[in-house]
Amino acid sequence: MKKPLKEYELVVAQGRRPIWQLIIAAICFTILIYIIYWETILIWKNGFNVSTGNTFPAFGKAFGTLLALGISFSITKTVLIDTDSDLLISRFCVGPFSRDVKSKVPQLEYVSVFLDSKENYEVNLWYVRNKHYRMYDFDKKETAIEFATKVALKLKIDLLDATEKGNSKWIDLPKSQS
Structure with a gap:
């Protein structure tokens, strides 16, 4: 049984995908099912022979491409950190299906915010x-700093503002958590 989300020290969720991405994913999965259906009908009617065998490379390429596209447009990631049991869980979800990748929480040192090459603020x-774990990208510095502050307070670690190249500074955090 999975532990309720509210019992984890820190839950960082990607949130919902935009509707246009979900539509593209649904189209990819629908075409994939259609191709599987017709490949099955082709083999059922003609059996395994040279002509049906020649369709497998094209089928495999279409299957792989559509599956990869469908998953990439629908996957969401949630990171759960439980410092009490020293557990870090990366939960990947595609629709109702999810997979948890569990690992031991490493010795956490600090949270940083910096401006990447794409002009996004990365936390x-x-x-x-x-070593670092890339949490999320933000468009606005204020949003990134606010998120990083919450993470640092929750995990009781330091926060580094590295948004200006060559002018990194440690941010003083409030003493009490809200």
Whole structure:
């Protein structure tokens, strides 16, 4: 049985996908089912022979492409951190199906916010010297700093503002959590 979300120390959810991405994913999955159906009918009627065998490379390519597109346009990721049981769970969901990837929470050092090459503010969770986990990208600096502050307070770690190249500074966090 899965632990309720409210019992984790930190829950970072990607949120819902835009409707246009879900429509593209639905179209890909629908075409995929249609192709599987017709490939099955073709083999059922003609059996395994040279002509049906020649359709497998095209079928495999279409299957792989449509499956990859459908998943990429519909997958969401949620990160759950439970410091009490020293557990980090990355939960990947496609529709009603989900897969949890569990790992031990590493020694967390600090949270940083910086401006990447695409002009997005990226929030990273740093651990074990120079390793980091990219959490999310934001369009606005204020939103990224607000998110990073909440993460730092929740995990009781430091916050580094590295949004200006060569002018990184540690941000003083409030003493009490709200």
